[in-house]
Amino acid sequence: MVNTLASSDYCDTYDLNKSPLFGRRPPLLPSLVIELTERCNNNCVHCYINLPRNDAKAISRELTTGEWKDILNQAAEMGVLAVHFTGGEPLLRDDFAELYLHARHLGMRVLLFTNGRCITPELAEMFSRIPPLEKIEVTVYGMQPTTYDAVARCPGAFDEFWRGVQLLLQRKVPFIVKGALLPQNKGDRERFEAWAQTIPWMEGTPSYSMFFEMRGRRDSGKKNENIAQLRTTPEDGLSVLTRDEIRYRKDMAQFCQKYMGASGIRLFSCGAGLSLSIDAYGIIQPCLRLRMPELCYDIRKGSLKEALTVFFPRIREILAENPDYLERCANCFIKGLCEQCPAKSWSEHGTLDTPVDYYCAIAHEQARYLGLIEPGESAWEVTNGRERVERVINTLLEGDTGKT
Amino acid sequence: MQELDMDARYIPSGNIVAREIEGELIIVPLVSGIGDIDDELFSVNETGKVIWDRLDGKTSLTQVVQLLADQYSVSRQEMEQDVRGFVGELLKRKMITDARASPASS
Incomplete structure (x- = not known):
């Protein structure tokens, strides 16, 4: 699609994902991942992170609205154009809308990972009026109550998820869906992919998580044993990857x-430490997955800038x-x-x-x-x-x- | 080209967020309907940026033309063409608003 501004003498338009925005010098920090909470309203059998939705200890440790706003302000100063809100289930935070609007008013695009269960008419309306500028990514755990709820181990979860995505569709809020391939929902795959094709913003077939990760906090050997049992075999995984x-x-x-x-x-030949991830308690990690305490930086005792320019460059030198x-x-x-x-x-x-x-x-x-x-x-x-x-x-x- | 009132004074619209990052002016849509597609950002070139910086709600377009023509030693006619072109695009995109119509204007 040719945009009229693209050939203008004054403006160029960019898709952040496809074009280098900065011809001269990139921003100090291009993007930021924020894990707003480890709590989740699902209790998925395969999850590497989730805590119960009302976990009092987690709630008491989570950063306050003011602390998150301060971090977003720091990020904007460092040039962040895209912030990624994930969890747990980020919509469990009572202040999600406030933080979302704060990020958008700072001129950031927002990528939201959610299970969709907490999407209300008010939230859908907000996404419609002030769009995130990134497609919302909704993970789907089943296409019917029996399968979805068996994965999420939460009665009624499917109905809430389905209502949430219908609200997005009604308000024309761009979103895509992703699957999690598990024994409990194996029979739903065809139905899921057929439904995914009807979503206007999907490009191609949906992706799946299937090579599940162990618990990132190393907090439960028993849960890790369960996750190992649920992992897709390399042979089955290949057949999914090559289905198209x-x-x-x-x-x-x-x-x-x-x-x-x-x-x-x-x-570290990856991007760890070049971009930053912050957990729900203000601990900056080299990436969303790497939670080894010795490699993490407490933003309550410093700043995003110091983490990026002083702390993480040393981490990246590790052999x-x-x-x-x-x-x-x-x-x-x-x-x-x-x-x-x-x-x-x-x-x-x-x-x-x-x-x-x-x-x-x-x-x-x-x-x-x-x-x-x-x-x-x-x-x-x-x-x-x-x-x-x-x-x-x-x-x-x-x-x-x-x-x- | 859209007919412009050169006595008008414009300010950035509340529908967008303008950010300067590493010397580059980026306009990020805040509300729906600013770009043609949903994930567009706008990067303003050098000429556009110097005009943008003068859209403060106090300076009329005529004054902007005069100020920039003097500052960059270009003809008034040339500068007016640039101002008209750029401001026209911004108006079409609802990125600026007439300060006289804005409740915040004095």
């Missing part, structure tokens, strides 16, 4: 061009030491296919540099499918990884143009 073969091949061609190659001994990691992950050319990272290592093993076999198996499953490795081969032992990646990219691109 054409899209998968196209995505993977682009992905392989950008992200493959061994990461070496530096642990891997674990011999197993150095042998495997540091040398592995299919890094881009693997979810191994310090956060996953922390939640699984309590260290930053221990290989997580589950994610390793998923990456190898995909690599075999793409033809990057042979059956029985370990990717970290491959010496001509770059050559293989180039060959596979060419094959994927040829497929994309209809060649054989």
Whole structure:
């Protein structure tokens, strides 16, 4: 779509997600993730973070409205254009609307992750009048009361979710849906994807969370055992990822061009610490998932700016030491296919540099499918990884143009 | 081009938030209906920015033209064309409002 302003002498329009907005110098802090609460009105069987909705201890520890506003003000000063509100269920905060409007009046776009259950006519009206400028992302746990409520372990949850999304549809508030693939809702997948196609703002098929993470606080071995039981196997996961073969091949061609190659001994080759995440209690983490106390910064004792410019640059210098990691992950050319990272290592093993076999198996499953490795081969032992990646990219691109 | 009252004084609309980030002026829609699509931001170029900075609700467009023509040593005619073009676009997008009609104006 050509915008009349795009060819103007005075203005350019930008889609923040697609265009580099700043030709000269990017903002000090481009975006901020805010986990408004760990509490949730769902009690999902697979969740890595949730606490009960009325958890008194959590409520007493959460930042106040004033503290969040101060953080948002600091973020605006540092150039943040997009803030991401997540949880737990962020709409459980009584002051959500106030914080949302504060962020929007500071000139920020807002990305909201929600289960949709707390969307009221008033909230839907607010999103319609003052749009978040990002599509709201609603996670769907089932397409009928029996399946949804079995995942969320909360009677009546489905009805509230359904009412919430209907309110968004009625007010024409842009949103997309994502699924969580679990044994309890496996039979709903077809129905879910058919419904998702009717949502005007969906682009392609919905994504799923299925390679579930362990509890990020390392707070419950029992819950972790349950999560491990619910994880999709690498084989089943591959069949879900490749269900739209054409899209998968196209995505993977682009992905392989950008992200493959061994990461070496530096642990943080990702964006951790370059952008910031804050938990419900004001603890700034290198990323949303990495909650190792030694790597976190208490904003109540400092500032966003100090965290970004002084504290996290030191964190990003940390090198891997674990011999197993150095042998495997540091040398592995299919890094881009693997979810191994310090956060996953922390939640699984309590260290930053221990290989997580589950994610390793998923990456190898995909690599075999793409033809990057042979059956029985370990990717970290491959010496001509770059050559293989180039060959596979060419094959994927040829497929994309209809060649054989 | 939209016909403009050059005696009018304009101020940024409450429908948008204007932010200066690393020297760049970014206009972020606050309410629905500012952009053609939902996730647009607007980046104002150098010429637009110097005009924008003069839209303070106190200075008429005629005065803006004169001030900027003097400041940048360009002809009045040239500057008026730029002001008319830029202000016309801002009005079309409801990004500015006539200060005389604004309750906040004195």
